Amino acid sequence: MCFGPxxxxxxxxxxxxxxxxxxxxxxxxxxxxxxxYTGRQSVAGxxxxxxxxxxxxxxxxxxxxxxxxxxxxxxxxxxxxAFMVCIFAGQLTGTAVGNASYARGGWIQSGSASVGxxxxxxxxxxxxxPWETGxxxxxGGWNLRRRDLGPKPGKQxxxxxxTDVEMEAxxxxxxxxxxxxxxxxxxxxxxxxxxxxxETMTTKRSSEGQQTRRDASSV
Numbered sequence: 221m222c223f224g225p226x227x228x229x230x231x232x233x234x235x236x237x238x239x240x241x242x243x244x245x246x247x248x249x250x251x252x253x254x255x256x257y258t259g260r261q262s263v264a265g266x267x268x269x270x271x272x273x274x275x276x277x278x279x280x281x282x283x284x285x286x287x288x289x290x291x292x293x294x295x296x297x298x299x300x301x302a303f304m305v306c307i308f309a310g311q312l313t314g315t316a317v318g319n320a321s322y323a324r325g326g327w328i329q330s331g332s333a334s335v336g337x338x339x340x341x342x343x344x345x346x347x348x349x350p351w352e353t354g355x356x357x358x359x360g361g362w363n364l365r366r367r368d369l370g371p372k373p374g375k376q377x378x379x380x381x382x383t384d385v386e387m388e389a390x391x392x393x394x395x396x397x398x399x400x401x402x403x404x405x406x407x408x409x410x411x412x413x414x415x416x417x418x419e420t421m422t423t424k425r426s427s428e429g430q431q432t433r434r435d436a437s438s439v
Contacts, residue, residue: 231243232282232283232286233366234365234366235364235365235366236350236364236365236366237283237284237286237287237350238283238345238349238350238364239283239350239364240279240280240282240283241279241280241283241284241345242342242345242346243276243279244275244276244277244278244279244280244281244283245276245280245338245341245342245345246276246342247272247275247276247279248272248273248276248277248280248338249276249335249338249339249342250272251268251269251270251271251272251273251275251276252269252273252331252334252335252338253331253335254268254269254272255268255269255270255273255331256269256327256328256330256331256332256334256335257328257331259327259331260327260328284303285300285303288300288303314334314337317333317337318330318333318334321333349361349362350362350363350364351363
């Protein structure tokens with residue numbers, strides 16, 4: 221439970237599900253090999269096997285669920301039902317083969333059967349690439365990083381970078397002669413308007429002073 225959320229954030233959300241499935245299968249393979257071929261000497265082998273098997277299965281299950289839900293987003297219940305039926309059939313098959321192998325050859329033969337199952341699972345992962353649309357092949361490349369995440373931060377496309385360079389060049393371009401003439405004309409207009417405003421205020425003040433003197437003389 222504690223392993224799932226950080227793994228989903230740093231691995232599942234950044235890489236294709238096939239990458240996580242392969243990692244999970246390899247973890248299971250390591251655990252089964254350790255438990256199978258050291259189980260007769262120490263109980264630590266089966267304990268390590270149980271731990272690594274649980275981690276590997278959870279890793280693969282998280283990746284598989286994130287993959288199947290993209291098949292038909294509007295039919296998730298039906299897709300999940302088919303997925304769980306396949307898992308249940310695989311568990312029944314593995315249990316039957318494991319019991320028969322243990323009855324015939326004991327612990328090592330039963331564990332060797334599990335190693336064979338993991339090998340077949342890894343082979344099925346390697347015969348089809350992450351971007352292949354058919355049943356097998358590697359068309360589309362070997363890139364394991366998801367392509368729906370967009371470019372990394374700090375990286376821009378060529379077209380956008382060229383446009384940005386042109387805009388920056390336009391901003392840094394020195395002012396032309398026409399720009400200087402327009403600025404001078406605007407400053408003259410502003411100066412004339414300010415001068416007219418001052419003259420209007422002076423006229424108004426003088427008229428107010430004359431009216432005040434008239435009122436005083438009449439009194």
